[in-house]
Amino acid sequence: MQPLPNMRFAPDLLTSQVALVTGGGTGMGRATAIEMARCGADVVVLGRRAEPIEDCAKIIRELGRKAVAISTDIRLPDQIDSAMLRIKDEFGRLDILVNNAGGQFVTPARELNNKGFETVIRNNLIGSWQMTKAVADHFMLEHGGSIVFVTACVRSGLSGFVHTAAARGGVLAMMKTLAFEWAEFGIRLNCVAPGTIKTEGMDHYPIDPEQWLKLNRNVMGHMGDVGDISAAIIFLSSSLGKFVTGEEWYIDGGETLHLAHDARQMIDAVKFSRREPAVLKK
């Protein structure tokens, strides 16, 4: 488990709010669920495996907030419906949804078959849609709320991840469409796109984190931590973000500043010499 960040927001920021975090048992979802509880929210922690979500709910209860862990696969509508009924019973309302659950595998597109593509679309796009529609139908179309999707930095594609690039691009378009259609119901929707964040989820990838740092284009020189992402999610979910909807927020340590990175290499090449630019020497 990654260490939790220090408390960053006012302890009453989310008082009287009920939040649901998918994938809340690990990584960024866990950090967000716990940080929301520290801000006064009651929290529903959702994921497939019982143990991590129960652990997270236990921590939240120790903080003095109400928490319920519900084992649910976001791809399965029947399980989602049961989860909604349980939330209605336990809390009676739901104000915040964080669509964080997701995952994929690295593969060159030429080696990806249709089943693999569909698997990742179902997990990341259809799962997020199903959760969003259920939460709107059961709660938010009646009393409003805030929905944040955790996506990925796919503005220029994501080599090795064509399936997830397609899914996350779909989530972005879905979010913007719903932000327009559901504004009249008091529902705000936004995306947070993490760069490379140190979580247990990264263990699924066959690459050493240090090697990854050399390969990526993060200008900070280190990976982000779970608190970098939970802070953005809480800002957007809470009254701090009350005038923000339909937005996508890249929290990536400058990983997508490709032009700035290229310019830095050029500056290194000329060694700050105006009279004798290295590029002209030979």
Ligand SMILES: CCCCCCCCC/C=C/C(=O)SCCNC(=O)CCNC(=O)[C@H](O)C(C)(C)COP(=O)(O)OP(=O)(O)OC[C@H]1O[C@@H](n2cnc3c(N)ncnc32)[C@H](O)[C@@H]1OP(=O)(O)O
């Ligand atoms: C380097 C850069 C690092 C660094 C990367 C940094 C940038 C990336 C941004 C994102 C970072 C993160 O998300 S961080 C981590 C988040 N967590 C994860 O990614 C979790 C890891 N992934 C998974 O759990 C799974 O792969 C998941 C996608 C959910 C699918 O699980 P399921 O159990 O539903 O599916 P399975 O039954 O396993 O597989 C269904 C089919 O999918 C295909 N399939 C599944 N796994 C496959 C695999 N490894 N390789 C090929 N194909 C596969 C096959 O066609 C399978 O069918 P058959 O052939 O018939 O079996």
Ligand SMILES: NC(=O)C1=CN([C@@H]2O[C@H](COP(=O)(O)OP(=O)(O)OC[C@H]3O[C@@H](n4cnc5c(N)ncnc54)[C@H](OP(=O)(O)O)[C@@H]3O)[C@@H](O)[C@H]2O)C=CC1
């Ligand atoms: N770490 C990074 O650098 C980046 C991560 N992301 C995305 O951010 C999100 C969080 O990732 P991170 O914290 O790193 O990784 P984790 O693997 O720790 O988190 C993913 C969580 O989602 C849950 N989950 C996955 N599939 C389902 C499903 N079908 N139904 C319910 N729950 C599910 C998992 O729990 P369980 O298996 O028990 O269901 C797990 O708790 C993911 O969507 C990820 O793809 C995006 C860009 C970069």
